[in-house]
Every structure is written in structure tokens, then in C-alpha cells.
Amino acid sequence: MSWRDALVLAVKGVRRRPGRAVLTVLAVLLASALLTALLTISTTARTRVLDQLSSGGPLAGIKVAAAAPDPAQVNQDNPDVGAPKDLDGAALGRIRALRGVRQVIPVLSVRQYVVPPRGPGRRRTQPFIGSVVGVDLRHVGLLPITLEAGRLPVAGATTEVAVTDGYVERVGVTPTQRSRVLGTVVELAAGRLEDDGGHALVRGRWTKATVVGVVGQDAANGELLMSDRAVREAQAWIASGVNNSRVLGGPTSPYAGAYVVAHGIDAVPQVRREITSVGYSTSAPENLIASVRRYLRVVEIVLAAVGIIALVVAGLGIGNAMLAAVRERRREIGVLKAIGARDRDIYRVYLIEAGTLGFVGGLVGTFVGWGIAEAVGVVVNRYLTQQGLEGVRLGLPVPLLVGGIAGATVLALVAGTLPALRAARLPAREAVSGG
Amino acid sequence: MVGLRHRFESRAGDVTVLDGVDLHLDAGDHAALVGASGVGKTTLLSVLGGLESPQEGTVRVDDHDLAGMSRGELATFRRETVGFVFQHFGLLEALTAAENVELAGSLAGAAAGPRRRRAAELLEAVGLVDRARHRPLELSGGERQRLAIARALMNRPRLVLADEPTGNLDERSSTLVMGLLESLPAGHGCTLVVVTHDATIAARARRCFRLSGGRAIEEAIPV
Ligand SMILES: Nc1ncnc2c1ncn2[C@@H]1O[C@H](COP(=O)(O)OP(=O)(O)OP(=O)(O)O)[C@@H](O)[C@H]1O
Ligand SMILES: [Mg+2]
Numbered sequence: 001m002s003w004r005d006a007l008v009l010a011v012k013g014v015r016r017r018p019g020r021a022v023l024t025v026l027a028v029l030l031a032s033a034l035l036t037a038l039l040t041i042s043t044t045a046r047t048r049v050l051d052q053l054s055s056g057g058p059l060a061g062i063k064v065a066a067a068a069p070d071p072a073q074v075n076q077d078n079p080d081v082g083a084p085k086d087l088d089g090a091a092l093g094r095i096r097a098l099r100g101v102r103q104v105i106p107v108l109s110v111r112q113y114v115v116p117p118r119g120p121g122r123r124r125t126q127p128f129i130g131s132v133v134g135v136d137l138r139h140v141g142l143l144p145i146t147l148e149a150g151r152l153p154v155a156g157a158t159t160e161v162a163v164t165d166g167y168v169e170r171v172g173v174t175p176t177q178r179s180r181v182l183g184t185v186v187e188l189a190a191g192r193l194e195d196d197g198g199h200a201l202v203r204g205r206w207t208k209a210t211v212v213g214v215v216g217q218d219a220a221n222g223e224l225l226m227s228d229r230a231v232r233e234a235q236a237w238i239a240s241g242v243n244n245s246r247v248l249g250g251p252t253s254p255y256a257g258a259y260v261v262a263h264g265i266d267a268v269p270q271v272r273r274e275i276t277s278v279g280y281s282t283s284a285p286e287n288l289i290a291s292v293r294r295y296l297r298v299v300e301i302v303l304a305a306v307g308i309i310a311l312v313v314a315g316l317g318i319g320n321a322m323l324a325a326v327r328e329r330r331r332e333i334g335v336l337k338a339i340g341a342r343d344r345d346i347y348r349v350y351l352i353e354a355g356t357l358g359f360v361g362g363l364v365g366t367f368v369g370w371g372i373a374e375a376v377g378v379v380v381n382r383y384l385t386q387q388g389l390e391g392v393r394l395g396l397p398v399p400l401l402v403g404g405i406a407g408a409t410v411l412a413l414v415a416g417t418l419p420a421l422r423a424a425r426l427p428a429r430e431a432v433s434g435g
Numbered sequence: 436m437v438g439l440r441h442r443f444e445s446r447a448g449d450v451t452v453l454d455g456v457d458l459h460l461d462a463g464d465h466a467a468l469v470g471a472s473g474v475g476k477t478t479l480l481s482v483l484g485g486l487e488s489p490q491e492g493t494v495r496v497d498d499h500d501l502a503g504m505s506r507g508e509l510a511t512f513r514r515e516t517v518g519f520v521f522q523h524f525g526l527l528e529a530l531t532a533a534e535n536v537e538l539a540g541s542l543a544g545a546a547a548g549p550r551r552r553r554a555a556e557l558l559e560a561v562g563l564v565d566r567a568r569h570r571p572l573e574l575s576g577g578e579r580q581r582l583a584i585a586r587a588l589m590n591r592p593r594l595v596l597a598d599e600p601t602g603n604l605d606e607r608s609s610t611l612v613m614g615l616l617e618s619l620p621a622g623h624g625c626t627l628v629v630v631t632h633d634a635t636i637a638a639r640a641r642r643c644f645r646l647s648g649g650r651a652i653e654e655a656i657p658v
Contacts, residue, residue: 005541012529335525338486339586340514340542342507428486428513431525432477432598 001345003352010352013325021357024321028361029368031314032408035307036369039404040397041376042300061144062260062272063218064095065281066253082281086253091278098274100267101260105142107220108134108231109256110238113204114224115187116171125171131222132161132188133256134231142261143219149179150213158230161186161209167223168214178214185210186224190234191248192241202248205237220256265289311408314361315415322354322419326426333423334430343424350420351413358412359405366404370397452478453489454649460626460642462497462593465617467637468630469654470646476630477522477598479646483628484517484596485509496594514543518587520597520616522630524579526571532582533558533567539589557585561615577608584615597629601636613639 001009014021068082096104114130135143137155145152153160163186168178189204209226217225235254238245246252260282262271268289272282326333333346452475460466470476481487482494485501488509494501499512513519526535533554540550558564561581563574571579580600587595597616601609613636616627629640637643637656644651 001542002544005538009530009538016529331523331525332527334486335521335527336538336542337510338484338513338519338521338525339539340510340590342510342542345542428509429481431486431519431521432481 001341001348003348006345006348007352009349010356013329013349013353014356017325020321020324024317024357025361025364027314027317028311028358028408028412029365031307031310032362032365032404033369033372034310035304035407036366036400036404037372037376038303038307038369039300039400040370040373042296042303043397043400044373044377045296045299061142062262062268062275062282062284063144064258064260064275065283066251066255066257067281068279069276069281084251084253085280087255087258087280089254091280092255092258094278095258095260095275095280098271098278100263100271100274102263103139103142103261105136105139105259105261106228106255107257107259108228108235109220109222109251110134110190110231110234111251112234113189113191115189116167117184117186128170130167130224131220132224132226132231132234133217133220133222134226134228135219135259136228143259144217145219145225146216148214148216150182150211152213152215153225153227156227156229158207158227158233159209160212160226161188161230162213162215162225163211164215164217164223164225170223181211181214183210183212188224188234190237191245192237193243193245193248195242200242205234207234219259265293311411314408315358315411318354318357318412319415319419321357322350322416323422325353326350326419326423329423330426330430333426334428334432337426337428338431346426347420347424350423351416354412354416354420355409356412358415359409361412362405362408365408366401369404370401451649453482456492456646456649456651458644458651460628462626463624465627465639465641466629467640467643468628468646468651469632469637469643472632474646475649476646479651480519480596480598480628480630483594484519485512486519514539515590516593518590518592518595518625520580520583520587520595520600522598522602524571524583526579526583526586528571531568531570532563532574535571535582536586536589539586543590553589554585557588558582561585562611576603577605577612580604580608580612581615584612591625593625595625595627597627599630599632601631601633609633609636 064087066085066087068085092104092106095101109131111129112132113127115127116125135145137152140152147162148165150162153162163181165175165178168175168181171181173180185208187206187208189206191202191204194201194203207230209230215225219225238248241248244252260271260275262268268284268286272284275282336346456479468476468479478487482489482501483496485504488502492502496512496516499516501509501512504512519525527538530538533551536554536557537550540553545553555564555567558567561584563578563581563585566574566578571582574582580603584597584600587597595616600612600616604612613629616629617639629636631637640656643654643656645654
């Protein structure tokens with residue numbers, strides 16, 4: 001009997017017991033849907049999320065300090081920093097030109113006199129000298145900055161500020177109620193040293209800024225986060241003083257540091273080595289990367305195991321359904337043999353019948369599973385976008401789809417082997433014996 | 436066949452069904468096999484058709500010795516040499532009438548075209564052309580029996596074994612079915628063995644054997 005004839009016979013066999021066929025297929029369908037969904041999600045987590053976090057986000061970020069490197073710093077997360085060393089535009093240019101560097105985001109910082117408003121806190125807050133961190137807010141997604149409440153200042157705005165929990169606590173608000181500081185106005189003053197006919201005089205440049213958000217940030221030390229433009233203007237005011245107002249104790253480095261985004265996590269160690277040879281201190285969350293990676297791998301293994309267990313259960317279902325089919329068709333198998341079917345003809349028909357159940361279940365299930373993964377992706381993306389991060393795109397995992405369908409089919413074939421063998425070994429005598 | 440002995444062994448006790456059956460048929464013979472119920476007629480027919488291997492004795496059909504055959508060789512023998520008409524028809528419910536007939540051809544590896552033509556020819560011969568697309572459950576007993584005969588003839592067998600082909604049929608259908616079966620030896624030079632309880636059917640055969648006590652005794656044809 002040809003494969004084609006065997007296939008026709010097998011398909012007719014499946015259709016004979018539509019209820020049982022549907023239930024068996026459904027089990028395979030659910031199992032392969034589960035496996036596909038879990039694998040799509042976890043592979044995406046491993047490759048895309050890690051990749052995007054790393055090539056884009058904080059995981060592949062290297063913090064460059066305005067300081068000389070400590071000789072033993074590479075491969076450590078937070079090394080001791082060497083002596084202060086100015087980080088200027090030229091140095092950033094050299095870093096930007098290094099191999100494996102995707103982007104260099106300068107981080108500015110300026111010390112200002114901060115006058116919190118009356119109001120939100122229970123007690124009146126003393127003014128203090130604080131650091132205002134300035135970055136190009138268009139690249140916030142790449143920086144270790146997380147929005148906790150409100151929104152980020154608009155890029156380039158000079159009258160909007162985001163504050164850290166350090167500031168929130170300083171004004172007497174508990175972090176859980178941090179949104180109470182939103183909408184309040186802070187006064188900031190940059191001091192400049194002036195020569196008033198032989199007398200030294202400090203003149204302040206006063207600005208007001210509205211608190212629009214609360215952030216967690218690790219870009220540089222500082223309680224306030226503003227646009228780079230706002231910080232630059234304050235720096236320019238200070239620098240225009242006598243002897244650059246040096247006497248007031250401000251830092252000399254044009255940049256407080258920089259944030260270097262490497263091309264993927266794997267490039268991080270090499271980029272760090274090169275920045276060290278340029279002559280600056282770096283730090284990167286390499287331990288964190290390694291453990292995130294390990295964690296995602298474990299998640300993947302666990303999810304795959306769950307899916308595979310489901311598939312094996314479905315396979316047992318196929319085996320069971322096929323055994324039942326063989327049992328109730330003993331006479332018919334005998335007749336086939338009596339009219340000349342070889343063992344392998346029967347074997348083929350029943351193997352194909354099992355394979356068909358697996359294939360159909362795998363085909364539908366894999367696509368259903370991919371749909372589930374897509375739906376989960378939408379929810380995840382909504383969250384990521386809310387966090388100011390790039391969304392995760394689920395690629396169509398072609399090898400996974402093909403593998404899912406092939407896997408379900410192979411599983412069904414394996415599960416169908418015993419029933420098919422049993423059918424093939426039935427004697428032709430079955431045609432005339434029994435009821 | 437010579438010295439045929441066959442015993443069914445089961446936990447409930449062994450049953451010796453055939454106990455030294457000697458039977459010789461010439462090519463083109465038409466033989467009737469009669470005997471009480473449970474005497475072993477179906478068993479003897481299965482042995483002849485290669486469905487059952489006897490514990491003792493030899494079975495020769497043309498120049499095939501069934502005793503020495505492997506499973507595969509027996510399958511080939513059944514496919515190419517024997518046409519079996521079962522007491523219970525043995526039709527596949529999932530297939531249409533035409534597909535049931537074609538199935539025998541497909542097992543023999545016949546190409547689709549000739550297979551279809553041969554099946555159509557046989558359905559025509561048994562008067563079921565207009566029922567070709569119906570399934571066995573949609574056919575009457577007589578129609579099913581005719582269909583089973585058509586299937587048995589698909590591969591032009593040298594030996595046709597029919598187990599009570601008229602058992603469930605009224606007289607008219609019986610005559611029709613027997614007419615079909617009897618037209619064969621003449622047409623193809625093939626041997627026909629018919630198991631029957633019906634004296635009038637047995638009377639149509641050229642030779643008649645009565646099975647009793649595990650042996651086959653040739654009788655005169657009742658008139
Ligand atoms: N698989 C088996 N195991 C044990 N005994 C069996 C088996 N098959 C048949 N027999 C016994 O063998 C004997 C002959 O059975 P067989 O079917 O050949 O009878 P038969 O002459 O065809 O009867 P009927 O006219 O009722 O069809 C019976 O007594 C039956 O019980
Ligand atoms: Mg019988």
C-alpha cells in the first residue's frame with residue numbers, strides 16, 4: 001500500500017471517532033500552545049529584553065567618572081575611584097570613538113542653593129546646597145533613571161525638575177506619598193563670585209522650577225534632575241565669575257561623568273578596559289548582568305519543562321486514544337490482513353493516524369500559543385512604555401513555530417508506535433474470530 | 436491438503452477443531468462445505484486462505500506450501516491468490532463501496548487508474564454502480580454481500596473462499612449472490628469453496644464435503 005493510500009485510510013480512521021479525535025487533538029493543542037507561549041516569552045525575555053536592556057538600557061551602561069582609574073577597577077562593579085580628573089569634551093570624543101561603544105551620554109552636575117517650598121512637608125525645610133544633575137532627557141531610556149511618580153521634565157526645559165526620594169524625605173514626605181511633592185515649586189540659586197571694588201561679593205542667579213516627577217536615579221550624585229540645558233546655564237553663570245568662582249568650591253570638571261552604552265552586554269568588559277586606558281574610572285553592573293542572565297536562563301528552563309510535561313501528557317493521550325482505536329478495530333485490522341495487508345501497511349496506517357492527531361494539534365496549538373505570547377507582549381509593552389523604556393517586539397520565532405509543529409508530530413509518532421506495532425502484529429485470524 | 440490438524444488452545448480448555456482433514460480439490464472446482472454449527476467450517480476455510488496456520492499437516496494451493504511461509508509471504512499469498520468472503524462481510528465502515536473494493540487493489544500496489552477502472556467494472560458486475568459512493572452501513576445485507584464478493588475478486592484470485600455468503604439473505608438475494616460466485620470458475624478458472632447450511636446452495640456445487648468430528652467426508656450431491 002502506498003503512503004498516499006495509507007494516509008487516506010488513516011485520515012478516515014481519525015474522522016470515524018470525531019469526538020475522541022477532537023479531545024485528543026485538543027490536548028496536544030493546549031500543550032503545544034502552552035509550550036510555544038512559554039518558550040516565545042522566555043526566549044524573548046532572554047534575547048530581546050536582555051538585549052534591549054543591555055544595548056539600550058542600564059545593563060550595558062558603563063558609568064564613567066570624572067576621575068582617574070584605579071588600576072584594579074576593571075571587572076569590579078564599584079571600584080574605588082582614583083584622584084579627581086577633569087572629564088571634558090575631548091575626552092568624551094575619544095571615548096565615543098572606541099570600538100563597541102554605541103552611545104556616550106554626558107552627565108552634568110552643578111551645585112546650587114536649593115530652597116524647597118513651604119507646604120508639602122509637615123515641618124519647614126531648611127534650604128540646602130544640593131547637586132542638580134543634568135542630562136539630555138531624550139536619552140533617559142538609556143540611563144539608570146526610573147520614574148517613580150509624575151513624569152520626566154521635558155527635554156531642554158529650564159523650569160521643570162524631577163526630584164529623588166532623597167529630596168522627598170528631606171522635605172518631610174514619606175516615599176510612599178511621594179506624589180505630594182508634585183506640582184510644588186523649588187527655588188534654585190547658582191552663586192557667582194564678583195569683585196565689587198575690591199570686595200568679594202557672591203551674586204545668585206535665581207530660578208524657579210516646578211517639580212514634575214519623582215525619579216530613582218543613579219546617573220550621578222544629586223537630589224535633583226533637570227535638562228542638560230538648565231544645568232549648563234547655571235554652570236555658565238558660575239564660570240563667568242572671578243577666577244571661574246573657583247573659590248566657592250565648585251568642581252572643575254566640565255562633566256560630572258558620562259554614561260557609555262556598549263553594543264550589548266558582551267562588549268562591556270572590553271569597552272571598560274579601553275576607557276581605563278583612555279584614563280578614566282568606570283563602573284558597570286557586571287555582576288547584575290551575570291545574575292540576570294542566569295536568572296533568565298533558569299526561567300527558560302523551568303517554563304520549557306512545564307511545557308514539555310504538558311506535551312508528554314498529551315502524547316500519553318494520543319497513545320491511549322490509539323490503543324483504544326486498535327482495540328475496537330481488531331476485526332477490521334484482521335480483515336485488512338486477510339485481504340493481504342502486510343504488517344508494515346497496518347503499521348503505517350496507525351502511525352500516520354497518530355501523527356495526524358499530533359500534527360493538527362501542533363499546528364493549531366503552536367499558532368494559538370504564539371497568539372498568547374503576543375497578547376502577553378502587549379501587556380508587557382504597555383508597562384515598559386509607561387516606564388519610559390523601549391517596548392519589546394516579539395519577533396515571529398520561525399524556528400520555534402516549525403519546531404513546535406514538528407515536535408508535536410514526532411511526539412505523536414513516538415506515542416503511536418506501540419499501538420501501531422500492536423495493530424501490525426494482530427493475526428489475520430482476527431478477521432474470522434470473535435464477535 | 437493433507438492430515439490437517441488444528442487445535443485452539445485457550446485457558447478455558449483446548450478445543451480440537453480439525454483432526455486429520457484430507458481434502459483435494461482440482462483447479463476450477465466448485466465445492467460446498469457443510470456441517471453443524473461450531474464444527475470448524477470457518478476454521479478450515481481460514482486455514483485454506485492462509486489466515487490460520489494449522490498445528491499439523493500441509494496445505495498446498497497450486498504450488499504454494501503454506502506451512503513453510505513467513506508472515507510476509509502469507510500476506511502476499513492472501514493478497515494475490517485468495518479472495519475471502521467473510522461471514523460478516525468484513526467491510527470497512529469508513530470507506531465507500533468503491534473504496535472498499537479499491538482497497539484490495541491498493542494493498543496489491545495497483546496504480547490508481549487501473550484500480551478505479553477494475554473497481555467500477557466489478558461494481559457493475561455485482562449491480563452496485565449506483566451505490567458506489569455509499570458506505571456499507573447505507574447498504575442492505577444482500578448489497579453488502581455483493582460488495583464483499585466484488586472486493587474478493589478485485590485481485591483476480593485463483594481461490595475464492597466464501598463463508599456462508601447467503602446466511603443472512605432471502606431466497607432471491609441468495610440466488611443472485613450464488614449466481615455471481617458461480618460465474619467465476621467458468622470465467623477465470625478459479626477454485627470456489629462455499630461454506631453453507633443451505634441444502635439448495637450446496638446442491639449447486641460440483642462436489643460436497645461434510646465436516647464432522649474433525650474430518651471431512653465427501654458426500655453425494657443432494658438432489
Ligand atoms: N480463537 C478460538 N479459541 C478457542 N476456540 C475457538 C476459537 N475460534 C473458534 N473456536 C472454536 O472452534 C470451533 C469451530 O469454530 P468455527 O468458527 O470454525 O465453526 P463453524 O463451523 O464456522 O461454525 P458456524 O457454522 O457457527 O459458523 C468452535 O467450537 C469454536 O468455539
Ligand atoms: Mg462459521
